[in-house]
Amino acid sequence: MIHFQIINSNDENIRIFSFYQKNNEIISNNTTCSLNEITELSNQLYITLSELNNNLHNRIQLFEQLKGISYKLYKKCIHPIFNNNDENLKLQFEFDIETGFIPIEFFYDGFTFLVEKHLITRKIKHNNNTKIENSINQNVSISGNFNNDLSIKKSISEELNSISSLLSKHSLNYSGPNMGPIINKSEINNLISNCNIFHYSGHFTNNENKSGWNLEKNIYTISDFQNLDKVPFFLFSNTCGVSNNLTYSKFFLKLFQLGINHILFTTGEINTEFGQKFSILFYNNLLNGNDISLSLLNARRQFIKKYGYSNPCWLQYNLIGNGDLTLKTKEVKKNIKPIINIFVLLFLITILSISFVNFKKWYKENFENKIIHIIPENVNKEFKIFDKNHFYLSSHKPLRIYNNDFFTFYADGYDSLKVKFNLINSNLRFSTNKPTQYIFNNNLYNTLVLENDSLFINLVNNGLCDININNKPQNTNIYFGFYSKKNNKRFWRKINDESSQIKLNRYFQNDLFLKIEKDKLKNYFLFNKNNKICEMKLNISSILNRNSNDWIFIGF
Numbered sequence: 375m376i377h378f379q380i381i382n383s384n385d386e387n388i389r390i391f392s393f394y395q396k397n398n399e400i401i402s403n404n405t406t407c408s409l410n411e412i413t414e415l416s417n418q419l420y421i422t423l424s425e426l427n428n429n430l431h432n433r434i435q436l437f438e439q440l441k442g443i444s445y446k447l448y449k450k451c452i453h454p455i456f457n458n459n460d461e462n463l464k465l466q467f468e469f470d471i472e473t474g475f476i477p478i479e480f481f482y483d484g485f486t487f488l489v490e491k492h493l494i495t496r497k498i499k500h501n502n503n504t505k506i507e508n509s510i511n512q513n514v515s516i517s518g519n520f521n522n523d524l525s526i527k528k529s530i531s532e533e534l535n536s537i538s539s540l541l542s543k544h545s546l547n548y549s550g551p552n553m554g555p556i557i558n559k560s561e562i563n564n565l566i567s568n569c570n571i572f573h574y575s576g577h578f579t580n581n582e583n584k585s586g587w588n589l590e591k592n593i594y595t596i597s598d599f600q601n602l603d604k605v606p607f608f609l610f611s612n613t614c615g616v617s618n619n620l621t622y623s624k625f626f627l628k629l630f631q632l633g634i635n636h637i638l639f640t641t642g643e644i645n646t647e648f649g650q651k652f653s654i655l656f657y658n659n660l661l662n663g664n665d666i667s668l669s670l671l672n673a674r675r676q677f678i679k680k681y682g683y684s685n686p687c688w689l690q691y692n693l694i695g696n697g698d699l700t701l702k703t704k705e706v707k708k709n710i711k712p713i714i715n716i717f718v719l720l721f722l723i724t725i726l727s728i729s730f731v732n733f734k735k736w737y738k739e740n741f742e743n744k745i746i747h748i749i750p751e752n753v754n755k756e757f758k759i760f761d762k763n764h765f766y767l768s769s770h771k772p773l774r775i776y777n778n779d780f781f782t783f784y785a786d787g788y789d790s791l792k793v794k795f796n797l798i799n800s801n802l803r804f805s806t807n808k809p810t811q812y813i814f815n816n817n818l819y820n821t822l823v824l825e826n827d828s829l830f831i832n833l834v835n836n837g838l839c840d841i842n843i844n845n846k847p848q849n850t851n852i853y854f855g856f857y858s859k860k861n862n863k864r865f866w867r868k869i870n871d872e873s874s875q876i877k878l879n880r881y882f883q884n885d886l887f888l889k890i891e892k893d894k895l896k897n898y899f900l901f902n903k904n905n906k907i908c909e910m911k912l913n914i915s916s917i918l919n920r921n922s923n924d925w926i927f928i929g930f
Contacts, residue, residue, distance in 0.1 A: 375464040378452065382472045388412060392455045403455040411450060412476060419443045419477055423642040426686055430645070434747050434828055437684035444482035452481065461491040464667070466696070468497040474623040477641060479692055487689060489674060493667040496694040498627045514541055515565045515606075516550030518575035521588040526614070526646050527553075530575045533612075533650035537573065537657050544661045546701070555590040559598055562589075566599075572606045575653070578613035585625045587613070596628050605629075608636040608666065608699055612653050614644045626694055636666050636695035648687040652677055656691075660701060667697025679800055682745060683826030744802055747772045747828045752819075753785040760784070772827075775802065788833035791821060804829075810870055812838055812877035816884050818854045818867035838877040839908035843869070845915040847892060852914065855887030855898075880908045888925055890918060899925040 376394040383389045383406075391404045422443060426436040465488065467478050474496070481488045488494060516537055518530040534551035541548045552565055554576075566572050577588040586595035599605065609629065626639045638656075640649065655676050659669035670693055677688040748769060750757040759767040762780035767773070773781065777797040784790040789808065796803045802824065810821050812834045823830040846852070853866040866889060869876065886901040899917060901910065902924055910924050917925045 375466060376456070376458070378456075378465065378467045380467060380469050380473045380476065382409065382470055386410060388451075388473060388476075390451060390455065392452070405452070405454040407450045412447065415443055415447050415450070416475060416477055419447065419480060420642045423686060423690070427643050427645045430685065433682075433684045433686075434749060437686065440480075440686065441482050444477075444480040444487065445484055447477065448481040448483055448488075451476065451478075453483070462493065462671075463491075464493045464495070466495050466497055469627065471498065471624060471627055474498065474627045479641060479689055489671070489689065490678075493671050493697065494693070495667055495697045496627075496692060497696075498630050498694065513569045514546060514548035514550075514571040514573065515552065515569035516541075516548060516573050517552040517562075517565055518554075518573075520554040520556045520562070520574075520576055520594070521590045522553075522555035523577060523588075526576070529646045529650050533575055533653055534573075536650075536654050540654070540657050540661055544701075546661075557590050557592070559589070559592065559594060562594055563598070563602055566606060567602050567604045570606050571608045571610075573610045573612070573653075575612040575650070576614075578611070580625070587611075596625060596632075599629060599632055605632055605634050607634070609634050609638070610653070610656075611637070611639040612649055613640055614646050614649060623692070626692075630694045634695075636693070636697060636699050638666065638670065638691060638693050641690045641692055644690050645685075645687055648677075648681060648685060649690075651681065652687050652691065655680075663700060665698050665700045666695075667693060670697065678826070682747075684747075684828070743774050743776045744797055744800065745772045745827065746775055746802070746824075748783075749828055749830045750783075750785070751830050751832045753788065753831075753833055756785050758784045783831055783833060785833055787836055789836060789838075791831070791833055793822065809834070809840070809873065809875045809877050811873055812879075813854065813882060813886075814838070814879045816856050816858075816882075818856075818869070818876075820870070834877050835879070837880065839880050839910075841876050841878050841908075841910055841912055843874050843876070843912045843914065845913050847915060847918075849892065850914065851891040853889040853891075855889055857885050857887075878907065878910070882907055887928075888917070890914060892918065895930065897930060898928045900928050902926055 379391040381389045386409050387406050388409050389406055393402050422440050479489050516534050518534050579588050579593050584593045584595055586593040626637050655673040656669055659672045674688040757769045759769050760782040775795045779795045782790055782792045793804050793806045812819055819832045821832050852869040855864050855866050857864050888899040890897045905924050916922050920927055
């Protein structure tokens with residue numbers, strides 16, 4: 375575990391310390407950052423997050439803005455003292471009550487968010503928690519929508535019913551779903567005091583006067599929790615509607631101080647529909663024997679795979695406490711006689727036989743597809759998409775792609791690009807019979823780049839030359855080099871290993887370099903401008919043997 379301690383030093387700065395053990399030695403480090411800067415960046419993040427959740431149709435661009443702010447926060451807060459490329463580390467951040475607003479779950483290192491690959495938990499200094507067993511016999515209370523808001527009633531009802539079904543499947547004791555309207559706080563007191571695990575989904579109010587769960591005519595606040603006879607071990611507050619989180623976290627940090635050992639709560643304004651889906655993924659993992667922190671990490675990864683990387687819901691869950699709690703699920707044992715077993719088996723075979731006809735269609739519709747956002751990189755307008763039946767599709771909406779699907783991408787002035795997609799175990803692959811790279815404007819471009827749930831497309835301009843790549847030895851890497859006048863240096867772009875042909879602008883006038891790596895030796899060449907560029911020969915063996923008229927050897 376790597377432990378971070380975040381302290382408000384009361385001089386408009388935040389001190390951050392890190393501690394971890396290596397070879398029986400405690401390694402420590404520390405850094406300082408401006409409280410005003412972190413507060414301002416956190417505000418920007420929550421505003422962008424709110425805009426993103428309210429405009430999911432523009433989520434690709436807005437998510438990039440979110441990543442930019444998250445990267446600045448990471449650089450200012452822990453980048454100076456954290457440099458570890460391992461995965462599944464446990465990172466615990468200890469706050470004082472004034473620094474708990476920092477959105478550590480959004481720290482982005484330029485490549486991934488830390489919560490994508492690590493188990494991240496929060497802790498409050500000087501809490502009064504008592505140590506409990508890591509595994510408990512649970513009594514669960516499932517509650518929601520205490521103020522009976524009709525706009526979220528259906529979604530929350532579906533969420534709580536799904537959680538109830540999961541608990542029943544694992545033979546766990548639970549009460550609920552307990553839905554609003556609820557006016558009397560004593561009713562809520564009984565629900566919370568008589569359980570070890572309490573789940574609540576609904577609205578949260580956060581203002582200068584009061585913070586807490588919305589009731590029909592009141593708010594359930596910290597003082598109400600303080601009056602309880604007993605608090606649960608684990609609280610999941612799946613609430614929506616708070617766009618600014620700078621004081622919101624104080625509510626849950628105070629609950630932790632009251633003795634609730636594990637608290638899972640949301641950051642910022644969250645989409646109710648996807649919040650429902652996330653909580654079900656989380657409980658699926660928790661009820662399969664994982665502890666809270668691993669269940670949260672797995673749920674994040676599953677949500678990304680199912681609903682997309684740029685849907686921010688998976689980032690919006692914070693865990694206070696160690697997260698090492700697991701549930702003791704009950705095993706129901708029945709003494710079934712052999713004859714009953716035979717009837718059960720025959721019944722199952724009958725059901726399977728009846729269902730088999732529709733199974734493939736059902737599986738394909740529900741599982742073997744993926745939502746992908748198409749982003750044309752070099753076409754500003756008139757970008758067109760056609761499906762395998764030559765029907766026109768809107769380029770402004772994401773594509774639902776099935777296994778063995780074909781789509782054609784086209785724009786005036788560019789070559790059409792027909793792409794085949796294969797979807798196996800939710801992994802998307804694509805192939806095309808056209809060159810996948812081309813040289814234009816002093817650079818080498820890829821026609822197709824898949825990043826998470828987005829496919830970036832660079833269509834090839836009409837009229838480019840075809841350049842074949844021949845006789846490439848095994849274990850050889852090839853790069854084109856270009857000279858940047860702006861940066862006054864050369865930069866390199868790798869030719870895809872599977873490429874046998876590239877496209878090239880016939881009017882290319884700049885210096886063109888070639889780097890060939892073989893057996894850890896690098897050979898550098900320059901294209902002979904006395905030759906016609908569209909008649910270029912890329913015979914790699916001949917070039918390496920210095921038998922090419924097109925390429926001039928310039929060094930190792």
